[in-house]
Amino acid sequence: xxxxxxxxxxxxxxxxxxxxxxxxxxxxxxxxxxxxxxxxxxxxxxxxxxxxxxxxxxxxxxxxxxxxxxxxxxxxxxxxxxxxxxxxxxxxxxxxxxxxxxxxxxxxxxxxxxxxxxxxxxxxxxxxxxxxxxxxxxxxxxxxxxxxxxxxxxxxxxxxxxxxxxxxxxxxxxxxxxxxxxxxxxxxxxxxxxxxxxxxxxxxxxxxxxxxxxxxxxxxxxxxxxxxxxxxxxxxxxxxxxxxxxxxxxxxxxxxxxxxxxxxxxxxxxxxx
Amino acid sequence: xxxxxxxxxxxxxxxxxxxxxxxxxxxxxxxxxxxxxxxxxxxxxxxxxxxxxxxxxxxxxxxxxxxxxxxxxxxxxxxxxxxxxxxxxxxxxxxxxxxxxxxxxxxxxxxxxxxxxxxxxxxxxxxxxxxxxxxxxxxxxxxxxxxxxxxxxxxxxxxxxxxxxxxxxxxxxxxxxxxxxxxxxxxxxxxxxxxxxxxxxxxxxxxxxxxxxxxxxxxxxxxxxxxxxxxxxxxxxxxxxxxxxxxxxxxxxxxxxxxxxxxxxxxxxxxxxxxxxxxxxxxxxxxxxxxxxxxxxxxxxxxxxxxxxxxxxxxxxxxxxxxxxxxxxxxxxxxxxxxxxxxxxxxxxxxxxxxxxxxxxxxxxxxxxxxxxxxxxxxxxxxxxxxxxxxxxxxxxxxxxxxxxxxxxxxxxxxxxxxxxxxxxxxxxxxxxxxxxxxxxxxxxxxxxxxxxxxxxxxxxxxxxxxxxxxxxxxxxxxxxxxxxxxxxxxxxxxxxxxxxxxxxxxxxxxxxxxxxxxxx
Numbered sequence: 121x122x123x124x125x126x127x128x129x130x131x132x133x134x135x136x137x138x139x140x141x142x143x144x145x146x147x148x149x150x151x152x153x154x155x156x157x158x159x160x161x162x163x164x165x166x167x168x169x170x171x172x173x174x175x176x177x178x179x180x181x182x183x184x185x186x187x188x189x190x191x192x193x194x195x196x197x198x199x200x201x202x203x204x205x206x207x208x209x210x211x212x213x214x215x216x217x218x219x220x221x222x223x224x225x226x227x228x229x230x231x232x233x234x235x236x237x238x239x240x241x242x243x244x245x246x247x248x249x250x251x252x253x254x255x256x257x258x259x260x261x262x263x264x265x266x267x268x269x270x271x272x273x274x275x276x277x278x279x280x281x282x283x284x285x286x287x288x289x290x291x292x293x294x295x296x297x298x299x300x301x302x303x304x305x306x307x308x309x310x311x312x313x314x315x316x317x318x319x320x321x322x323x324x325x326x327x328x329x330x331x332x333x334x335x336x337x338x339x340x341x342x343x344x345x346x347x348x349x350x351x352x353x354x355x356x357x358x359x360x361x362x363x364x365x366x367x368x369x370x371x372x373x374x375x376x377x378x379x380x381x382x383x384x385x386x387x388x389x390x391x392x393x
Numbered sequence: 394x395x396x397x398x399x400x401x402x403x404x405x406x407x408x409x410x411x412x413x414x415x416x417x418x419x420x421x422x423x424x425x426x427x428x429x430x431x432x433x434x435x436x437x438x439x440x441x442x443x444x445x446x447x448x449x450x451x452x453x454x455x456x457x458x459x460x461x462x463x464x465x466x467x468x469x470x471x472x473x474x475x476x477x478x479x480x481x482x483x484x485x486x487x488x489x490x491x492x493x494x495x496x497x498x499x500x501x502x503x504x505x506x507x508x509x510x511x512x513x514x515x516x517x518x519x520x521x522x523x524x525x526x527x528x529x530x531x532x533x534x535x536x537x538x539x540x541x542x543x544x545x546x547x548x549x550x551x552x553x554x555x556x557x558x559x560x561x562x563x564x565x566x567x568x569x570x571x572x573x574x575x576x577x578x579x580x581x582x583x584x585x586x587x588x589x590x591x592x593x594x595x596x597x598x599x600x601x602x603x604x605x606x607x608x609x610x611x612x613x614x615x616x617x618x619x620x621x622x623x624x625x626x627x628x629x630x631x632x633x634x635x636x637x638x639x640x641x642x643x644x645x646x647x648x649x650x651x652x653x654x655x656x657x658x659x660x661x662x663x664x665x666x667x668x669x670x671x672x673x674x675x676x677x678x679x680x681x682x683x684x685x686x687x688x689x690x691x692x693x694x695x696x697x698x699x700x701x702x703x704x705x706x707x708x709x710x711x712x713x714x715x716x717x718x719x720x721x722x723x724x725x726x727x728x729x730x731x732x733x734x735x736x737x738x739x740x741x742x743x744x745x746x747x748x749x750x751x752x753x754x755x756x757x758x759x760x761x762x763x764x765x766x767x768x769x770x771x772x773x774x775x776x777x778x779x780x781x782x783x784x785x786x787x788x789x790x791x792x793x794x795x796x797x798x799x800x801x802x803x804x805x806x807x808x809x810x811x812x813x814x815x816x817x818x819x820x821x822x823x824x825x826x827x828x829x830x831x832x833x834x835x836x837x838x839x840x841x842x843x844x845x846x847x848x849x850x851x852x853x854x855x856x857x858x859x860x861x862x863x864x865x866x867x868x869x870x871x872x873x874x875x876x877x878x879x880x881x882x883x884x885x886x887x888x889x890x891x892x893x894x895x896x897x898x899x900x901x902x903x904x905x906x907x908x909x910x911x912x913x914x
Binding site for chain 1: 572587605670704706777780814818824
């Protein structure tokens with residue numbers, strides 16, 4: 121016996137996956153090799169996992185998924201670890217607020233409706249995401265931006281060309297633009313997003329509007345990389361987006377919503393590009 | 394099979410309302426043609442080549458129809474010009490098509506044969522085209538007999554296992570399709586590249602790059618059907634092929650699908666209007682001609698009502714789906730389609746956390762089965778409430794499969810655990826098929842062994858949805874279909890009569906409009 125007196129505590133300096141014992145490093149994997157199931161195929165799967173740093177490797181199953189294809193479910197224990205205390209992640213900088221509170225902030229601090237345009241751009245015809253954020257009904261019990269009294273939210277729908285979106289945004293004097301991208305094959309979403317921001321920069325819109333990207337495969341860092349101000353992924357609720365828009369809008373006016381903090385300077389644009 | 398006790402009088406009322414709703418549209422169809430119908434007409438005659446424009450293929454039929462449309466002479470029908478051209482130039486349809494598309498022959502500058510001669514020629518051409526479609530249909534039916542085909546439109550042999558492939562590259566699609574068939578799939582759908590529905594031409598040749606799917610082209614159809622024929626023979630089980638007959642080229646895809654022996658086509662009278670913002674008139678006129686071809690070729694259509702539930706709430710809007718199914722049924726029978734070809738669509742999209750969600754889903758699936766007993770009902774899997782939790786997702790699919798087999802659905806599009814993440818990997822499809830086989834086998838006769846409690850939760854829900862459907866159809870009837878769509882009758886989407894894409898391709902038929910396909914198909 122090891123003489124332990126209680127449950128082992130997590131070591132954040134050396135963080136590993138957890139299965140049933142602290143620090144066991146257990147990972148489940150599933151993949152297909154384009155060869156028929158055979159003892160050799162099994163060995164190939166094991167060696168493949170060993171090369172990825174797993175030891176021991178347990179093949180739970182090897183199934184024939186089709187002629188010439190073996191699908192594996194495998195458990196392996198990794199020796200690698202990460203230093204959790206040293207991790208820095210780019211996050212959307214906004215406190216989550218309720219609809220009523222956001223409306224109240226806009227009413228009292230801004231005194232006019234913020235204009236928000238939303239669209240699925242390029243060839244993308246999947247409006248599920250933008251509809252969930254924009255439409256009155258919202259998503260998972262969280263009302264959409266159209267429902268906000270102090271937002272003038274307009275959903276332009278699917279397959280809006282980048283140039284048209286910016287034209288509409290200028291006409292509407294938009295304060296924020298939401299772009300939804302669902303289709304990601306060959307990274308089409310990144311190309312479209314970058315194209316939009318290049319056009320916006322050329323037209324000098326970066327200071328005037330808040331650019332937000334969203335979609336199941338969109339992350340905040342990816343959005344930043346594409347030149348956007350923020351990115352929202354799967355599970356985002358309309359109030360998450362509204363919270364960010366109002367906070368960022370005020371931040372650009374030199375107003376911080378966090379009373380405890382001193383005024384944050386207006387963010388410089390384009391520094392990431 | 395357990396049945397719900399739905400009031401047959403209410404169902405009859407729905408059918409009568411749908412018929413009245415469709416009548417003015419049938420008048421509209423009669424009075425117009427479209428550039429897509431005229432292109433499809435030429436394609437059926439065998440004009441299926443392409444010219445090169447800006448380094449890309451552009452179909453000959455588009456080159457020909459563009460010119461005639463610009464000249465404002467399509468009200469006569471393309472055959473008025475083309476049949477005359479064939480007489481004057483003594484060329485076959487393919488030869489003349491090629492020559493006209495390349496600017497070597499100007500159809501408008503040729504001398505005119507007597508009207509009766511042109512009409513007789515057009516009729517002869519269309520009869521030959523019809524005979525070819527019949528030949529292709531019989532060839533397909535022959536392969537079905539030669540292999541083993543257990544498909545029953547009424548779903549008596551259990552749900553058909555239907556999966557999608559979507560690599561963007563037709564040659565990779567073939568690998569994925571073969572693997573799926575070997576794992577047990579009965580039907581393969583090749584998802585189209587996103588937004589192909591908005592192209593006003595059908596791309597040409599084999600394609601290896603697409604976005605979210607693979608372009609629908611005649612050559613891609615042929616490549617995939619050939620592979621599935623081979624796989625069907627090898628497995629001793631007929632594997633069906635599906636593609637998408639929607640968008641601005643609806644009639645042409647129907648023609649190409651019929652020529653290349655497709656089994657299923659997604660085809661909906663209103664989908665393009667609602668979800669692709671294609672002009673109402675264009676869609677309604679196009680769908681009719683596409684369905685004439687489909688009826689002759691005995692292709693099973695799948696309607697798109699499942700989509701309504703991805704934008705409108707699935708618990709609250711069952712009546713929109715049912716109302717639309719009645720309208721789709723009416724338009725299909727107007728195009729001479731028989732019930733066994735009408736794969737009316739719906740979906741299991743309710744919020745999984747809704748109390749008693751399975752009772753409500755069973756009510757919806759069973760009432761669809763009972764109201765359309767002869768139709769090959771197409772049941773679509775959960776997508777809306779799926780996220781990256783593939784284990785939960787797999788469980789949702791299992792319950793969807795359970796509802797499907799219990800209620801006797803005919804065509805079950807199998808859900809993927811990785812829905813909302815990526816186009817399916819080989820193992821995703823394999824896992825999904827294994828799930829379906831297990832549940833379809835294990836609960837094969839459950840539906841026949843139970844009955845629904847009179848006035849129970851399931852029966853009451855079905856009755857409520859049917860009542861709401863009557864009211865919804867009455868509302869649409871009162872306003873007229875186009876006005877009702879404008880006022881968000883379906884899927885919470887609003888469209889206008891002259892808005893949307895493709896409106897300029899709608900043409901009023903002139904006196905003496907020539908297109909014998911309308912009589913022959």
